[in-house]
Amino acid sequence: MSEPGLACCTPLSGTAMSAEQAEQVAPLLKALADPVRLRLVSLIASSASGEACVCDLNDAFDLTQATISHHLKVLHSAGLLDREKRGVWVYYALRPAALSAVANLFGTAVPA
Amino acid sequence: MSEPGLACCTPLSGTAMSAEQAEQVAPLLKALADPVRLRLVSLIASSASGEACVCDLNDAFDLTQATISHHLKVLHSAGLLDREKRGVWVYYALRPAALSAVANLFGTAVPA
DNA sequence: CGAAGGCATCGACAACCGTCGATGTCTGCC
DNA sequence: GGCAGACATCGACGGTTGTCGATGCCTTCG
Known part of the structure; x- marks a missing residue:
């Protein structure tokens, strides 16, 4: 810890993110921080x-079907995707609440 | 590749993210996908x-000074932070363009 | 009932990541 | 010049991640 004797800069005023909030949001970003998963989310989002x-x-x-399944599981475990099995096929859909939580990080509102 | 004989869902219409775009943005998200780095960015952003x-x-x-320095280097290498040395101290500042690139991912505009 | 196909899971592997102690580099002060 | 402090870099370590082949589960069809 540096002594307050000499100030090198403004004392970090404002309201920064709390450690707990960072621990909560980081997994969401980590789930999205992969080119494949980014495209997966984009594909689902752009679906009619x-x-x-x-x-x-x-x-x-x-990529192998196992790899895609793994990425989908990561996104689902992070709460970004909903999973629904209909007959033989499994459908993944966006979970808007999770995306808005990330969007709020940048001070913006949810798109739609 | 599945044959078009039976359609299990809509054919992924819309305009999804390109693979190149995903490869470009993913490193930015990866740099932010850490609680410590998230708080670092937040601290800098909330500074007066x-x-x-x-x-x-x-x-x-x-955390150790070496660890913080490492995280700052990651953020700087990703283009999220600017680095400026003034005398003995080193100052990091946000690079708004990089943050807006991430914010655009969620279909929103830049905050300020 | 048996076969086929869609999807998840398992085990394994290389690559990467976060953290640390130790050390190096540079700046300003005595 | 020499010392102290701020910050970066290095080397090492355990843990995590992305990918694959192989296998298992479940649903549907004949």
Whole structure:
């Protein structure tokens, strides 16, 4: 800890993020911080029905089905995606609340 | 690749993120996807002068000075922070362009 | 009931990440 | 010049991550 004798800069005023808040939001960003997962979310978001099945997502990448399933699980575990099984296929959809939590980080409102 | 014989869902219409765009933005998110770095950015952003010196940032965490320096280097390498040395002290400031690039991901405009 | 297909899980591997102590570099002061 | 302080860099370590092949589960169809 530096003594207050000499001040090198303003004492970090304002209201910074709390440690707990950082610990909460960081996993969301970590889940999104991957090119494949970013594209997965983007693909689902740009889908007309707002959801996408694994089979189509699988075709969009040059990766193994196991790898895509793993990335989807990461996004689902982070709370970013909802998972619904209908018959043989599994559909993933965006969870808007989680995305807005991240969007709030940058002082902006949710898109839609 | 699945045959188009049976459609399991809408064909992923809309305009999804390109692979190149994902590869560009993912490192920014990866740099932010850490509780310590998130708080570092928040501390700098909430500073009155818009910048902060390492000595004060160091005092805000229970981490070694080497670790804080490492995190600042990661943020600087990602283009999120500007680095300026003034005398004995080093000041880090936000680079708004990088933050807006991330904010645009969520379809929102830059805060300020 | 048996076969086929969609998806998840498992085990393994290399690569990367966060943290630390120790050391180096540079600046300003006595 | 020599010392002290601020910050960066180095080397090392355990833990995590992305990817794969192989396998298992479950649903549907014949």
